[in-house]
Amino acid sequence: MEIYLVGGSVRDKLLGKKPNDLDYVVVGSSRSELLDLGYQAVGRDFEVFLKNGHEYALARTEKSTGKSYTDFECEYEQVSLYDDLSRRDLTINAMAEDQNGQIIDYFNGQKDLENKILRHINNAFCDDPLRVLRVARFAAELEFRVDERTLELMTNMVACGMLEHLKPERVWMESQKALASNNPRRFFEVLDSCNALELVFPELYALKDIEQPAQYHPEGDAWVHTLLVLDEISKYTDDPVTRFGALVHDIGKSIEPMHAHCENGAKIVKQMAKRLKLPRKYKEIGVLAARYHMYYHKLDELRASTILKWFALARAYRNTPRFEQLLLISLSDNNGRGKGPKSKPKQGLEKIKIILAMITEINNIDYPKLRSQANNQSHFLQLIHRERLAIVKRKQKGLEDL
Structure with a gap:
């Protein structure tokens, strides 16, 4: 033995x-x-x-x-x-x-490690369709290139319909590992290069060739923007949940009209989560990112009451860590524009810091004291709203100075 x-x-x-x-x-x-x-x-x-x-x-x-x-x-x-x-x-x-x-x-194998190449051993590679996703995941984790003959085999496996028999749980297992990798965009690029992206992630594939307003998105179509945003979020966190939110934030742009992409995106994320049997936390951040990422970009022109509405809709008070994920996704969205207008990294993080300070101060309001001052429930809610407005208006001055 x-x-x-x-x-x-x-x-x-x-x-x-x-x-x-x-x-x-x-x-x-x-x-x-x-x-x-x-x-x-x-x-x-x-x-x-x-x-x-x-x-x-x-x-x-x-x-x-x-x-x-x-x-x-x-x-x-x-x-x-x-x-x-x-x-x-x-x-x-x-x-x-x-x-x-x-x-x-x-x-x-040692030579391929030195040369940073992912190469199959023999044609038995084709017996397991999951290997297409594994190769893409290794490309993302190790930042290796895929050998041309291996890529050809992968392309043939896709063309023969082999990936259609993969269980959603297995697809997501590889995808989740790829999202946590050194270079998550490589996973999706490799899948695209062997024609697997359209089959495995049709919702993402639909973003290809979707034109965006050039003044806001000089980088190209919605898929190019999505990959740039994935690059940006990877600078701030290696958390696969947050990175998933960045991946799907603009997924609604595949459906006309473009101005409704936030609400359409939330619906698509829900469908995608059901199809892939995603864990709840991925579904929640995906829906949140798709539906509410635009508020961040308009923060300078929003009234304090609208900012409070954003906080309430995104449940910022109840789940501040998840709201912080949304802010990082929004910052990455702002910066994933190629040569377009961006926030300076420190400036963007300072903006997030100010927004989170609003949430913290609102959560620390002395609500029992306000209740004691109120004549009735309606008056109590008015006092809460007035106190929250005052906090937001005071913190807005810090945003104006950025």
Whole structure:
């Protein structure tokens, strides 16, 4: 029995990163032997074995039996390390390290790591449609380029309809990881380059070639703007939830008329969330960003009462952290315009600071004191509104000075 460290664990070590998990493959053993040695078997689809906090899998080969990524037959008898590694997706994920620290690299994965290339191992790559999204995600995480022949295979897989059988949960799992990556726009660019964007994210694909007013958006169409906004938000946060809000903030521009894109966008985000079975927090920030991002841009010309209306509609008092996400998305929207008018980074962050100070001060109003001064409920609400107006008007002076 031989045990090897494999896959992403080896890749990350060679890149100088600490692996999130250590995955091992066991060659020359069997299920019964591992159980006799104290390993614990877990997993329904692909059985693995746990011991001392690490995960071990018997070396195996796989044969596709259908169109889904789960449609495989596994063979465990007389499987070599080479056989096991050759079933993997990319050369950089098909290396092993033995117990002496020696790297075993049958497919030149180290060379592809050095050259920053994502390259498939063999045509068995086509057996798993999820690999199209995985390659796009690795391109975003590692900022590597996709080998031309690999991209051609991915394009053929899309053309053959293989991605139509992916479950929404799997699509979102890869997308969520990509949104948290070093360069999330690369994920969507790679999907677009192999014609998968239209299939996987039709709502985003619909933004391509949507013209915008040149005086506000000299950068180009609504899709170009969306990618620039994704770049901008990535400067401020690596939170995938906030980045998702930035991704979908203008999604309503695919529907005429353009001036109704905020409300249309909120509807599209809800449909998208249902289709992809998005977690609630993604749906909520997406709807919030689509519906209310424009208030930020008009803040200088809004009356204090309208600003209070914005706070109420966006539930700024109840969920200030989420409202802060909206402000970062709005700032990124303002700056994602190519050579168009932008806020200076410090100026934009100072603007957000002032807005959040309004919220904080409003939340700290002595409401019991106001209630004691009120003659009735209607009077109480009037006093609250008057106090909030005074706070906003006082803070507006700080906005004028920016």
